[in-house]
Amino acid sequence: MALNPNDRSIAGFTMAGHALVHWFETSIPIFLVVWLAEFDVGVALFGLVVALGYAPFGLGALPGGILADRFGTKRLILACLAGMSLAFLVLSIGTSIYAIAAGLLLWGIAASIYHPAGLALISTGVEDRGTVFAWHGIAGNAGIALGPFAAATLLIVLEWQLVAALLALPGLVAVLYGLTAEFDPAAAVDDDADAGPDEALSLSDLVGDSRALFASAFAIVFVVVAFEGLYYRGMLTYLPEILHGLPAMDALDLPASLEGIEPADYIYVGLLVVGMAGQYAGGKLTNRVAPARGMAAIFGVLAVLAVAFVPVTGLGLGAIVVLCGVFGFFLFAIQPFYQNAVAVYTPPDSRGLSYGYTYLGEFGLGSASIAIGGFVLGGFPLSAFFLLIAGFAVAGGLLSLGLVVGLDRYLVTGRAPEKRPDVDD
Incomplete structure (x- = not known):
């Protein structure tokens, strides 16, 4: 059965978001190799710095879900995409371990919003949830593979700062796409169901x-x-x-051409x-x-x-x-x-x-x-x-x-x- 227009719109929006969350996430270990060579810092300390970025990715899931209930899922996903892109632009101008830590922390906070907001949007707005969840998962896996591939390939010919900036561009494009996307985020729930942004889970x-x-x-x-x-x-x-x-x-022993x-x-x-x-x-x-x-x-x-x-x-x-x-x-x-x-x-x-x-x-x-x-x-x-x-x-x-x-x-x-x-x- 073909997806209806509302389902297709939500699918495209959330697939872009899911792919980009993991696009950024899995490119970071590739940069870690370069950062360890670039900065005079041991692997233990740099591991702690990277952990500062990844920790909010999970720790922010609960607040992200509560915020999505309060302010709406589309608004939160757009904030996530913009924040992750900004974080990689911060990394691109980083000249110290402190700047790297700031960029990674910003990325983790922004990225934490996606999963609760994206899954909530699909669950309340999509009629054919099974199909959209399947495509949503495939998009995430594509981002998992393409992020490190793009980072590793670009690092062959470009400085890591420029690579970080280039990786931010798809996120900015996705923000523009999301601003033009139109859909009903509560199309799959009853009119009297608690699916709108005005009601949030109380403490x-x-x-x-x-x-x-x-x-x-x-x-x-x-x-x-x-x-x-x-x-x-x-x-x-x-x-x-x-x-x-x-x-x-x-x-x-690789040939000179490689x-x-x-x-x-x-x-x-x-x-x-x-x-x-x-x-x-x-x-x-x-x-x-x-x-x-x-x-x-x-x-x-x-x-x-x-x-x-x-x-x-x-x-x-x-x-x-x-x-x-x-x-x-x-x-x-x-x-x-x-x-x-x-x-x-x-x-x-x-x-x-x-x-x-x-x-x-x-x-x-x-x-x-x-x-x-x-x-x-x-x-x-x-x-x-x-x-x-x-x-x-x-x-x-x-x-x-x-x-x-x-x-x-x-x-x-x-x-x-x-x-x-x-x-x-």
Whole structure:
């Protein structure tokens, strides 16, 4: 069934926003490689600086959702796009670690608005939500892959400051596009439903609903997502720098015509492209596999991949490419499972708040691994970093197994979660 005009307009607007959030997000690790060489600062301190940018990305999810309810989703998404673009323009004129920190902090605050506002807009304005959510996810994955690809390619011939400014341009174009986009943000809800910008969640409602959520199985799901975020953020932030330092990269003899190209950057981009297939496969499997079982299995694979990273990468370039491809597939395959877990283990009337907390755990608490990982990389062998990352996966897997065996029944004290026959054990 073809999308109606309102659905198409919202789809285009939110797809642009979702792609650009991740376009900026995944280009930052590419810049980190350059910044470490440019500034006389250790990896531990720079890891803390980058964490300052990524932390608000998740910590601002709850305030972002409340602001979207108060001021309207379109207005908030436009502010997000403008703020992220401004942040990269600040980076482009940065001449010190302090300017870098300011730009990254501004980016994190602006980017935090998108997910609660974008998902809320789709949920209230789109009739064919399933189709639009699918395209919305594909757009995000495209941004995840294209951001580092564009950054790595432009850095071959341009200074990093100019590259940062050029990366801001699509965001500014998206703002202009959004200003002209017309749609009804409440077309898919009843006229008397609470979907407009004039009513916001009160503080007492927020506290009461939050208390009910964390007295239920969602408490376990939230911690599982936080451990996934620790694994995700730590690996994706430092992997470009780690790949650059592998002996196999130094031994690679490129022809003169390819001088300036960094194979490590393109292996990283390839990993993210393979992740699109992982996300699709994981999404299809959520209809057949209970979310807790799927998360437990994939966490196990991710733990093994982290432990195996150092010995496998010593086998040469081919082994590195294969390992990164497998890693990218499973890193993104787990995401549909935890998104589905939120739907299964929470009541429908608290779903928006549930996803707000989910992104706080994924992107907010998960960013702590940037600071921790920088400290470990700066003072310990590379294998210690991957053991740390593997530990996050093991913890997430054990908690997921707890859900499989019914640990959640001891925590559920409030409303029953939504039950779905296709995933119930």
